[in-house]
Amino acid sequence: MALEIIESCVNCWACLPLCPNKAIYEAAPHFLIDADKCTECTGDFAEAQCVAICPIEGAILDELGVAMNPPGSLTGIPPERWAAAKAEIAAR
Amino acid sequence: MDLPVITPEAPNAGGCSAGSCGSTADQMGGMSAEVRAKVQDHPCYSEDAHHYFARMHVAVAPACNIQCHYCNRKYDCANESRPGVVSEVLTPNQAVKKTLAVAATIPQMTVLGIAGPGDPLANLERTFETFRQLALTAPDIKLCVSTNGLALPANVDELAKYNIEHVTITINCVDPDVGAKIYPWIFWQNRRVYGREAAAILIEQQQKGLEMLVARGILVKVNSVLIPGVNDEHLKEVSKIVKAKGAFLHNVMPLIAEAEHGTFYGIMGQRSPNSAELKALQDSCEGDMNMMRHCRQCRADAVGLLGEDRGDEFTMDKVEAMEIDYEAAMAARAELRARVTAELEDKRQKAHAAKSAPAVQVIQFQPRAAKPAGRPVLMAVAAKGGLVAIHFGHAKEFLVYEASAAGAKFVGHRKADAYCSGDEICGESEMSGESVLERTIRALEGCEVVLCARIGIEPWGKLEAAGIQPNGEHAMEPNEDAVMAVWNEMLAAGKLASKSVAKCA
Structure with a gap:
């Protein structure tokens, strides 16, 4: 039983100090x-x-x-x- | 009783010099010496100061504890200039290095703020570590912080400990029903809270935080984002309440919402207010509250004088390569600060003297009908350092003054070029076919005159065709003097009798 952070993470640090198990760590990318x-x-x-x-x-x-925040x-x-909106911007 | 009147215009028409007058002169005049000392070199708290003093934001605070509908947490664009956007997030050590480098290169630097890109108080360790180090290494730099207020009550004592004299709280509403349309969620006591419940908690914490700061003698500026149809009327009430609780200054800023920013408001087509709507709201709040009009809605990593970002000169790789004499830099700052402060004080004294001195003005004997009732006129100025100093075509922004018998009052600024000129996702729309000049002319809507140091023939013609009179005759004169000279010329020429030209397309 574990959660996973994927590439759409923006590295904002919000989750890191909240983890009661210190399971979250800074890494690249x-x-x-x-x-x-x-x-x-x-x-x-x-x-x-973190969620x-x-x-x-x-x-x-x-x-x-499965995305925890869909x-x-x-x-x-x-x-x-x-x-x-994305399609409209791309078509400009 | 038709007595001869010595000077028919209001006494302060010629009494102001460079930099500022109008609301700011009054604002500064009505302040205690203690408060004045706290704001006279803070560009974000004093309109006077922003001509002379610079600030910087260090982006050490990426985490946030709320979501606002005007913010996209993914955004990081070098070409954009708006709150919440940065190019690189810094560690506290990097932030301290950068601050010292900037303060050594730009002696006008008086203020270091932490404003994001998230919320400083959702990044307590990083924020306070930065403050702790800077209080030791650059004790002359004022520290300030800008927050959404959710974590304020819990951290007011800590802020006071680092000698923070200025805090800005963004307060967009005092009614949870309004708030539910602005904030989709907050993170509170270990859970995500949504909608009206979230807004109610946020509002309660903001108001409590404001009261606690005021009780500790910390100056509070309140920022509000004007969102048409959501909180526009409501902001008048916000202004009254924050004033009553002791906020020092209210800064109502226009919503920035473009689909390419990827924000809720941008995607959902929420419109931004136009300049006239913004000014109308600021004017209607002004009776209750000191209003800030010179905000440039800068980035969370902005560097330099307001409206003149020098962040590119201080990327971390450049900062690392700099050799700095800290002692000499601090001495240079002290020297410059003393000089400018003396200059401002002198100016304030003169403005004050001009207001109270001429006892010859026996206004009550003046028949009202004879008083020249020139209507107010909006004029744009291509300015630098409080002077009409910029070529029209080089101006990135124009300062807007309202000229009237009461003098020249600074009421805002207009951006001249699109703030984004980068890649396809944030690039300007080619389809609109609008030239930079046409955009500039559109940005000046409502202004009848534009003052600049020089101007080319083509823009001259197009401005005239748009009903805006270009004027290059007051180059290097103080903004207010130049604006009043033009207004008095218009008055003498009989152009200010009616209100018919108040708006030009």
Whole structure:
């Protein structure tokens, strides 16, 4: 049972000091979680702390590879609006 | 009772010199000596000071504990200039090195702020380690911090410990229903809290933090982002409340929202306010509160005088290569500061004397009808250092003054070129087909005159066609003097009788 940080991480440091297991460490090109230390905060907090503060949708996955903060859940931007805006900008 | 009147214009029409007058002269005049001493060399707290003194932000604080709809946490663009954007995040040690390098190269440097790119108080160790080291190595540099306020009550004592005299809190609302439209979530007591509940907690902490800072004698500036249709009317109430609680200055800034910034507001098509809307709101808050008009909405790693970013000169690789004599640098700063402070004090005294001196002005004998009732006129100035010193085509921004019988009042600034000219994602739109000159003319909407040191024939013609009178006759004169000279010419020429030309396309 462990969470994973992937490449969309922006290295903002928010999660690192919150981890009760000190499982998160600075690395290049982005922060990583030591799977051996991560408990998903079970027994410590109601919510996994890194997941609860991470501002980037999709940057943290559970052990099945599912995004803990799926698209639209943090910014409030519906994914289809985001896709449409990106297409519009690319077409300029 | 038609007595001869000696000077029909208001007494302060000729009483101000370079730098500033209007709201700022009044603002400074009404301040205690203690408060004045705290702000007279802080460019973000004193409009006077920003002509002479520089500040820098060190980007040591990447983490944030809230999400705002005008912010995209992924953004990092060298070509953009707006809050929350940086080129490189620094460690506290790097930040200290950079600060000392800048303070040695730019003796006008008086202030070091931590403003992000996240929230300084969500990065306590990094923020306080930077302050701790700088308090030792550059004790003459003022330290300040800009925060969303969520973690303020818990950290006010720590801030006071580092002798922080200035704190800026961004307060966009005092009503959780309004807040729910601005903040999608906050991180609070180990969980992510959403919507109205989140906004209510944030507002409570901001207000508590404000009160605690004021109680400790720390000067508080309140920043608010004007979001049309969301908090525009509401900000008047915000202004009243923060004033009542002892905030020293209110800075209402326009929302920046473009789809290419990837923010909620940008993507969802929330519009930004135009210059007239911003000014109208600032004007309506002004009766209650000192309003800041000279904010440039700078980056979280800005360096130099406001509106003149020199960050490129101080990337970490360049800083590492610099050889610095710290003692000599501090002496140079002290010398410059003493000189400018004396100059400003002298100017303030003169302005004060000009206001109170002429007892010959027996205004009550003056028949009202005879008083020349010139309407106020907005004029843009291509300025540097408080003087009409920039060629029209070289101006990156224009300072806008409202000239009237009461004098020249600084009311804001207009950016002349798009702040982003980089790659495709943040590049300017080619499809609009708008030239830089056309954009500049559009940016000057509402202004009837533009003063500059020089100007070419082509822009001259286009400005005239757009109803904006170019004027190059006051080069190197202080902004306020030049603006009032032009206004008095317009008055004498009978151009200020009606309000018909108040807006030009």
